[in-house]
Amino acid sequence: TILILDFGSQYSHLITRRIREAGIYCELLPCTQKIEELDFKPKGVILSGSPYSNTDEGAPHVDSKVFDLGVPVLGICYGLQEISRIKGGDSTGLSRKSEYGFANLEIVHSTHSHANLLLEGLQNPTQVWMSHGDHIDNLPTGFEIIGKTDTSSFAAIAHNKDLIYGIQFHPEVTHSIEGKKVLSNFAKNICGCSSNWTMDSFVDKEIERIRKVVGENGSVVGAVSGGVDSTVAAVLMKRAIGDRFHAVLVDNGVMRMNECEQVKESLGSQLGINLRVVDAADLFLDRLATVTDPEKKRKIIGNTFIEVFEKEAHLIDEECQHKGVGKISFLLQGTLYPDVIESISFKGPSATIKSHHNVGGLLADMRLELVEPLRELFKDEVRALGTILGVPEDLVWRHPFPGPGIAIRVLGEVTREQVKIARHADYIYIEEIKKANLYRSISQAYAALLPVRSVGVMGDQRTYDQVIALRAVETTDFMTADWFAIPTPVLKRISNRILNEVEGVNRIVYDISSKPPATIEWE
Ligand code: XMP
Secondary structure (H helix, E strand, O other), rough: OEEEEOOOOHHHHHHHHHHHHHHOOOEEEEEOOOOHHOOOOOOOOEEOOOOOOOOOOOOOOOOHHHHHOOOEEEEEOOOHHHHHHHHHHHHHEEEEEEEEEEEEEEEEOEEEEEEEHHOOOOOEEEEEEEEEEEEOOOOOEEEEEEEEEOOOOOOOEEEEEOEEEEOOHHHOOOOOOHHHHHHHHHHHHHHHOOOOOOOHHHHHHHHHHHHHHHHOOEEEEOOOOOOOOHHHHHHHHHHHHHHHHEEEEEOOOOOOOOOOHEEEEEEEHOOOEEEEEEOHHHHHHHHOOOOHHHHHHHHHHHHHHHHHHHHHHHHHHHHHHHHHOOOOEEEEOOOOOOHHHHHHHOOOOOOOOOOOOOOOOHHHHOOOOOOOOOOOOOHHHHHHHHHHHOHHHHHHHOOOOOHHHHHOOOOOOOHOOOOOOHHHHHHHHHHHHHHHHOOOOOOOOEEEEEEEEEEEEEEEEEEEEEEEEEEEEEEOOOOOOEEEEOOOHOOOOHHHHHHHHOEEEEEEEEOEEEEEEEEOOOO
């Protein structure tokens, strides 16, 4: 394992990605982690970049015991400055001169063979990406230069005895063309890690871990939604403990067209998961009646979901006890690594723009422990895992769908009629996107029903009907997004079909707003 200590750089999680891509397991922990309290022994440590200036009051600092672990250390940008602050004695200082963009790194050969290991096998010069506010303006005592650029004499340094390295550039971003090689040189050639972190090995390891955690008798309950995360988590549970995993699908009345049937078919019939579907559509829709405020809609749906799910979990628990099989003692959650990173950040979770409905506090009275089999994975790794586990392709590549579903895509009041219109339009939209082979290029697409009426004409009749807005975005992290330009002929087909097939709609508009300042959902 490589330990990455995070000083809050926007690129920290990318370091994790690159190391994983090299097939090496790594963990990202906040920079405030006490080295004595680590529950594993890393083979090497990477110190990330940071938005702070090293000399600022309140700037985060690494536990200097990291150098007593006796393992190689690599500092990136701010991490380099931390190394120089701790190891460099009085010789070092910082200069504030920010640099942002491409640079050519000239590799300087050392007479110490260990010092050359980091940049071994790279082109000389090699293109790197700089993004920093400060740089060190003296070589720390005991270090030597192993790389420089036009503007930075200390772009890469190495200790002349110990396996300690610092680089000013960011190897984790793809603009550093051979950055991945730098990180894999560090992990493999310097720390001695081997590439054994593959998805297959993950499956075996995780199934074993689940079995151990849950024990011989424990049963697990988990909500599934038809989305890729909960599906993959459920399949993994099924593989690990068979029918002692109980999946629950709550039909909240605001799911997509045919979604319940599809989940029943794929998870229940095809994948053989022990699945129950609770039809609570009326309960949700009754509670949503006359509510227009998006946050209120989210709260109602979130709370009602917990209530329904809780009731079902109790029923399952009673049945298990009645049959003499293990009682429910665990709750499955499809938490992904980005959520874990967010929650362990030393800066605390970022500001809430929309209160995403999550299952925190769920089933408090049952005192269930959590099982989170995906907590080490990024979204694309979950997809790869799903593929290995035989999850149908259309499910693996499904666009994300918000917990409050169509309720936040029907702007204004959520009536059964409005849900029907939005659902039908959305179905046609997605079907045409798939036919045009665009579904995989778009990160998320949906149709929203706007709370306005406009005048139209049909035959000789004046109409006064509703407006559908088509949304399609491209994004990697859903924090920012660009609107996606669907080709005009496809838009024409979509528009024609919705106008012809969906009663009550006489106008279609295309949303050309990026996030920010818009968000992906309209509510
Ligand atoms: P926004 O609209 O915030 O959406 O740009 C970003 C991503 O989050 C999804 N989203 C939600 N997911 N509950 C969820 O489970 C919610 O309340 C919710 N609101 C937005 C949205 O679909 C997009 O993928």
